[in-house]
Amino acid sequence: MTISAGAGQAHLDTSTQPARLRIAGDWTLPHYARLRQLARQLTGRYDHNTPIDLDQLGAIDTAGASLLVELLGAERLGRLADTAVHLPGSSRALLQTVYCSMQDFCEPLKEPELNVGIQLLSRIGTAVSTVWQDTLQLLGFVGLILETLARGLLRPKRWRVTAVVAHIEQTGLDAAPIVALLTFLVGAVVAFLGATILSNFGASIYTVNLVAFSFLREFGVLLTAILMAGRTASAFTAQIGSMKANEEIDAIRTLGLDPMELLVVPRVLALLVALPALTFLAMLCGIIGGGVVCALSLGISPAMFLSKLQADISVQHFLVGLVKAPVFAFIIAAIGCLEGFKVSGSAESVGAHTTSSVVQSIFVVIVLDAVAALFFMEMRW
Template sequence: MTSSPSAGSAELDTSNAPALLRVTGDWTLAHYADLKRQRDKLEGRYDASTHIDLNGLGALDTAGASLLVELLGAERLGQSPQHPTCTLSPADRALLQTVYCSLADFCVPIKEPEISVSVQLLTRIGRAVDVVWKDTLQLLGFVGLILETIVRGLPRPKSWRLTSVVSHIEQTGLDAAPIVALLTFLVGAVVAFLGATVLASFGASIFTVDLVAFSFLREFAVLLTAILMAGRTASAFTAQIGSMKANEEIDAIRTLGLDPVELLVVPRVLALLVALPMLTFLAMLSGIIGGGVVCAVALDISPAMFLSLLQSDIGVQHFLVGMVKAPVFAFLIAAIGCLEGFKVSGSAESVGAHTTSSVVQSIFVVIVLDAVAALFFMEMNW
């Protein structure tokens, strides 16, 4: 016949010196509430000299073991189960030791202090500035590496990769000519139409010719072309080199003893240095033609008169101001596109992220440099 389980108890016997703490009965979850009350009553009534008697301990589970740990304390619990007169079963010894070690290792997590919104905002601004600074240093270093590679290859004609350069000129220049011509033609027409509309109220519609010519020769042609190249060519460079980096083809090139910068970057840079000025010149022509069409249709300015006004009012320095910016933009767009390709970590997601980054950085750099150049040329009266 099975005996019914007896509720556990803890009694302090102070009739002898030193006092004796007897732990008896079942210390299980079923008696947890009563055992917890007993533990609370005994708290502070015994000290380190009190002996512990665990021989009357019955069933024991994790809940009871945790109460025993709190009742007996860490130091005594670490010693009592190993006492030679203790009749605890090996399973109870192991359970007490496990709970004792677990509670000893347990640390109440420290709540992180709340950070104010202003501090978080300043932190994010600081991180963004740090990222921009590091990206700028990387770009400057990469520009230096490209220039060093070009200079090193000049006295070695056999290292020139003319076939690759011509192929990239076709991809970046010839294939982009239709979209550049169409876009600048339409923008030239819009600028001429807006200029004619505004200047008509002042009786100065004839100056629409000067407006179109000045805007396209100095700013619009090179800026629109550079932005198109940033979106079309820089992204292509990043995707091409990034895919090679993801497929470990860059490592294979280095293993063969070849220089990836000389093999992949320099031909693309040289190709864009040739293509972007040509496209800029095409954009100037297309924009002026678009403005001439609107002038002929809306203002009754014949093509001959249009050309005569261009020749008399527009100096060649305005054409040179626009053209001199094209190689600088081309070099930076190609460098940013190739650098972002080398930053790809190896996944398709990384290729997409760096492709987007190359377009954003290229457009940002182009617009900032164009603004700085415009201010410089205006101050120099060029």
């Protein structure tokens, strides 16, 4: 049976015993479609013991060689490339190359699917490892900031007062309206909820104590720190990250300047000033919000409110809340700047690390506040 495919041919010669598969003509890309159909028609009409005759094979390229591999098998084609002495050297070399490439090729193994429990444990382990590495990096960066601050104390001429004042304006004055509004509303809500519950026991007057205690010890500094984490830490990360992506930090180092001294220290000092001031504003606005609700809903006049506040609330609670502000400010600034230095050269990296700085700052602030609350409770402060 003979089937023609343009210049290329293949037929199973049954006139001899045993039958012989004869391949002739040009097996090249222009004849690929018809040659492929020919190869499919011949499939199954011979076995691995059928002799193969390549003496009449003409031109061949990689397309034709791939069809011969499909027709004969890679290993058998490799043996024929060595024994077909009548083939041109270039054709034999091509067949040998195709054979070697087929020998080296292996199907990629599909990774076995892990059990859901193992995958969960793996993800938990990866997350714990990431948190540990981030903690070590943060501690190292905090140490570097403290070292730079210590060196700056010995060289006052290197202080960048203008940059510090500019950052105080951005992080402090510009944030004052939102801090004041938020804490005023939260103070009003706390007073309203306290009055609703305490009125059932005839103790509505103690709403004053509830508002004062909550804002002086916790809400004032905590709400302000969370706002600063979302507003300021993200701004620090975006600013430094954009400079990192644009290779401006490398240029700063090339000029012989210290990025820590130029970029980080002014931001840390500015937030150390701005956050305690905003915390005081938050305490004041929260108490005012509670006082407004007390005056409107409970009939507690401002004079009575202030009198109760002065009689029952000591300055110790104000100091407990205010002493946490510098710690939160330092941590927020350090995390924001560190995430900025981690940015790679893409806008996507800037966005990812900006999000990470906000999440880390809020998480660390809440954890530190919980630890501080337990400490002050045990110390009976």
